[in-house]
Amino acid sequence: MDVFLNKRKAFFFLRVIFTEQRVMGTGHKIHKSWLQEYRWFLLLEGFLASGIFYTDLSLELGVAGGTLYVSLVLVALWARQKRYVWGMAVLGTLLTVLGYWLSPPGGEFWKVLTNRILSLLIIWATAVLCYLFKVNEFELEEAHGKLEAQFRSLAKKDVALEYFNRKLEEKVEQRTDQLHATNLFLEREVKNNLQAKKELENAHLRLKTIVNAAGVGVYGLDLEGKTTFCNPAGAAMLGYQVEELVGKSQHALIHHSRPDGSTYPKEECLIYSAFAKGVSYRVRDEVFWRKDGTPIPVEYISSPLYEGKTIVGAVVTFKDISAQKQIEREREILLSDLEHKNIELKNFAHAVSHDLKEPLRGISINSNWLLQDYEEVLGEAGKKLLDRLSFNAEKMYHLINGLLKFAEVGNSKELSAPVQSGYLVATIIRYLPPEKSIEIEIKAPMPEIVYPPILLEQVFQNLIVNGIRHFGKKKGKVVVSCISQEKFWCFRVWDNGQGIKKQHFDRIFEMFQCLDRHTSPESTGIGLSLVKKVVEQNGGKIWVESEFGEYTCFNFTVPKKFNER
Template sequence: MPNPITIIKNNSAWSRLPISYRGAIIIAIPAICLLGTLGAWIWSRQIGLNTLNQINHTEAVISKSNQLLMSLLNAETGVRGYHINREDDFLIPYRYAKTNIPTILLELDNLLQNNLQQSAKWNEIKRLVNQEMNLLEQKIYELRLQPEGTYSPRDLSLLSQGKQVMDSLRSTIGQLQSEEQTLLTRQQEQLENFRRVITYIQWSSAWISAAAYWAAVYLFNRLDQDLRERELQLSESKTFIETITTNIVDAVITINYKNQIETFNPAATDMFGYQHCDVIGQDLTLLLIEPDLPIAEKKEKVNFWHTNLLQSERRWQTTGYRKDRTSFPLEISISELEPDAQLMIIIRDITATEEAKAKLQSRADELARLSSILAKANTDLEKQNQELDKFAYVASHDLKAPLRAIASLSEWIEEDLTDELSGETRYQMTLLRGRVHRLEELINGLLAYSRVGRVKNEIEIVDVKKLLNEVIDSLSPPDTIKITIASEMPILRTHKIPLRQVFANLISNAIKHRDSAEGKITIAVEELGEFYKFSVADDGPGIPSEFHEKIFAIFQTLYPRDTKENTGIGLSIVKKILDHQGGIIDIELNSDSGTTFYFTWPK
C-alpha cells in the first residue's frame, strides 16, 4: 500500500509540477535576480548620467552668463577709460567683447533653446546686450569726433543710457542665474538622493541574490527528495495497483505510450480468454478489432483507435473480441497514469446491461403501442360521448314534445267538457298532468346525469358567496324559509357550473322535503387540507340512517312519487359530480331535527 505521508507530500503544488518545470524554476530564480540586478544597475546608471548632464548643463548656463556679464562690464569700463584719457589701449576690452560676445550668445542660445521657462528672460538679455554694444559703439564714435579734453551733452546722454541698460542687464541676468542656481541645487539634491537609492538597490540586490541562492539550494534539495519519494511511490503504487487489479471484477489493462499492453489482470483473462503471456507487449487493438478483417481495413481501424479513442479520457462503448473469435459488447474507461505516460484501461462486459436495455426498449415499444391504442380509444370514446350528447338531446326533445301535447290536450278536454266531467274525472285529469310533468322532469334529470363529467367546463374565479346568492334567487324559496350563509365563504379557481349544480340540488332538496311551512337552512364551510368542506343543514324531518346509502342511487326516493313529487336523480347527480371532481359527500342526522349534507371540493 502507498505511504500516506508520501502521498500528502506529493500532493503539494510544488510536487505536482513536472520535473522539467521545477528545474526551470530553480534555474530561473538566480537568473531573474541577476537580470533584475543588472537592469537596476543599467537603469540607475542611466538616470544618474541624465541627472549629471542636467547639472553640467545648468552650471554651463550660469558660467556663460557670468562670462557674458563680465565681458560687458569690462567693455563698458574700457570705454569709460577711453572717454577720460582718449588712449586706444583702453578699448582692448571693448574689442575683445565685440569679438567674443556673439560666440557667448550663440552658446547660451543653444543651452536655453528648449527652456521655455527662461525663454522670455533670455530674449530680453539678448536685446539688452545688443543695445549696450550699440551704445558703446556710438559713444566711441562721438569721442573720436571731439577734441581731447572736451565733452558734449550727447556724451552724457549716452553715458546715462548705458548705465540704465547695464543695470537692467545685471538685474535680468541675476534673475536668470538665480533660477538656474535653484534648479542646480534641486538637481544636486536629486543626484544625492538617487545615489542613496542606488546604494539601497545594490544592498537589496545583494540580499535578494543571497536569498535566491539559498532558495535554489533548498529547491534543489526538495527536487532530489521528491525524486527519491516518487521512485518509492512508484514502487508502492505498482504494488497497490497490482493488488487492486488482481481482485477487481472488471478487466484492468495498462498500456505504455506505444499502446502496448504491460499489465493484464485475471478478470481480463476471464473476459477475453487470453493468458497474461499471450498479450504482454501486444497492441491493445488486439482485443478491440475483429481478427478476420482484411489487412488494409484492420490498419485503418488501428490508426483510428490510436489517434482518437485512446487519446481521450472518456468512456466508450464498443465491441470486444475474445480469443475464440466471439464478440461481446463492452464499455471502456481510459485514465492517464502519471508520471510514466501510461494509460489505465478499465473494461466492463455490458452484455447483461445491453440485454436489459433491449428488454426495456421492447417494453417501451409495447407501452407506446398501448398508448397509441389508448389514444385511439379515447378518441373513439370522445366521439361516442358526442354522439351520446346528440342522442340525449334529440331523445329529450322528441320525448318532451308529445308530453307537452298530452298536457295541453288534457287541459283542452277539461275546458271543453267542463259541465260534463265528474269530480273523479277532473281528479284523474289533474293526476295525468302531474305524471306528465314528472316524466318531463325525469327526462331533464337523466339528461343532466348523462352529461356529468363529459361536458368540459372552463376553470374560472368563483366567489362562493355570490354563487350561493344566485342559486337561492333562482330557486325562489318561500318567505317562511330562512336561508343563512356563513360570512367567510372562499373565493377559488374551479369549475363554476358543477359547483352550482351541487349547491342547487342540495338546497332544493332542503326546501322541498320538509314537514312544515316554516324552516331554516344553514350553509357553512371549513378548510380541510387541500379541500374545502361545505355543509348544507336543514331542520326538516331528517333522513333515517338506513337510507343514507340508498338515496345516492339513481331513481331512489324516500316517499312514493304519488305522495311527493321527486325524480330520484338530484342526489345521484351530486354524487357523480363530486366523484368526478375528486370530492366526497356524506350525510348526518342533526341532534335535534333535520339533516346535514357534507361535501368536499378541491381548492
C-alpha cells in the first residue's frame, strides 16, 4: 500500500488518478459494482453539473459562471476516492470552457476571458486543497486502520496467549500432580530406607553376634594382608587377644611356617591368593601358629571380600581340626587293619577252598581206588569202613563248599540284572539229577525281576533240592509259583512231602541244622541259612509254612522296585 510522505504529496496527484481503485484504510477490496457504490454521488454531481451548466448558458458572457463548478469539486470530497476531486475539477474546467463558447455573447472579451480564467483558477485551487484534505484524511484513516489492525492482531495474540496460558496452567497442574506423587514416593522411600537401615543394623548386629558366638574362627583381611577384625573364638584358638591381632600382618603372625616348620612365603599363601586372584580356597592340610609357638592343624576357607565389584580384602573362616585329624589317623589305622584282615580272610578262604579240599579229595579218591583194587582183601567189613570214610570225606568236602558259598554272599559284590525267574527255575530243574517219583511244576506266570542272577539261582536251587531231598514220601510233586503283592513278588516253593513239625520252623534256617543228617553227604545244613542270608540281603523275607505229613511251603519275597532295597 502506498504511503504518502508529506514532502512528496504535491507530486502525487497525477499518479493517484491512475492507480487502481482501493478503499483506503480498510485494506479490503470493494466487491460492490462501481455504479452501485457511487450512484448517489454521481446523481448529485450530474445534477449539480447540469444545473450550473444551464445557469452558465442562461447568463451572459462576462458573468463568472464557472466559479460555481467549485461546488462539484467540494461535493467530490464526499466520494471516498481522491481521484474524483481531480475528475470533478476537470469536468468543471471542461464545462467552463464549453460555456465560454456556448453562452450568449456579452461583455468585453478580456473581461470574459479573465472571468473564465479566474473561475478555472478557483476550481483548481479548491481541487488542490480538497485533494490535500483527502490525502490527509486517507493518511489518518490508514493510520487508524493500522492501529486497528494492530489492535486486532494484538487481540488475536491475546487469544493465543490465553490459549497458551491455559495450556501452561494445565501443564503446571500436571507437573504439580507429578511432583506430589514423586514426593509421596520419596517419602515412602525414605521411610523404607530408614526401615532397611534399621534392618541392616539389626542384621549386622545379628551377624556380629553369630560371628562372635561361632565355634569357628573368623577374621577379615585388608588388601595389605592386615587383620581387620577377628572373632573372640578365633583369637582364643590362636592364643591371642582380639586387639593383638587387629592391624597386624596375619601371615607373619600365625601363618609364617608350613606344618614341617619350613618358611611359608607370603607369595604362596592361599589366604592371600583369595584377594590377589579373587578365588575362594579351602585348605585342610595347613597349620596356624599359636602365640605360644605351637602349631594347630586347621581347616580354613579363604574367600575374597567384595565391595561392589572390587575386591577389598578377604574373609577367612577356620577351625581347629586336631581332634578330626586324630580321628582320621585312627580311622586310617582301622581301615588298613580292616583291609589287612579282609585280605587275610580272603587268603584264608582261598586256603580253605584249595588246601583243605585237596587232601579230602585225595582221601576220597584213594579210598575209591582201594575199593576197586583190593576189594577181595578188604572183605565186607573193610568195604563198609571205606565207604564210611569216603562218605565222611565227601560230607566234609560239601561242608567246606557250603561254608565258602555262605561266606561269599555279601562279600563279593554280585551285580543285579533283570532275570526271567521262570526260565531260571526251568534251567535249574533241567540240570537236577533225574527223579522219576517227584514231579516238578512251574506255575505261570513267573515274573521278570531284578536280582543278582547267580544268587537267585542259588536260592531256587537250594529250595527245590531241599524239597526233593527231604521229601520223605514215595511219590509227589514240587510246585514253584509266584504271587504279585503290592510292593513285593512272593515266590513259593511248595511240596507235598513229609512236612516239617512246627517246633522246627525256626531251627531249619540256622547254620548246620539238618533234620535228617545222614541221608546224603550233600545235606550239610548250610543251604537254608544261605538262602535266608541271600533273601534278606536283597531286601526280602523268607518263612516256611508246613503241615506235618501234608505239605511244606517255603515263601520268600523280592522287592518289586530295585531301589527299595
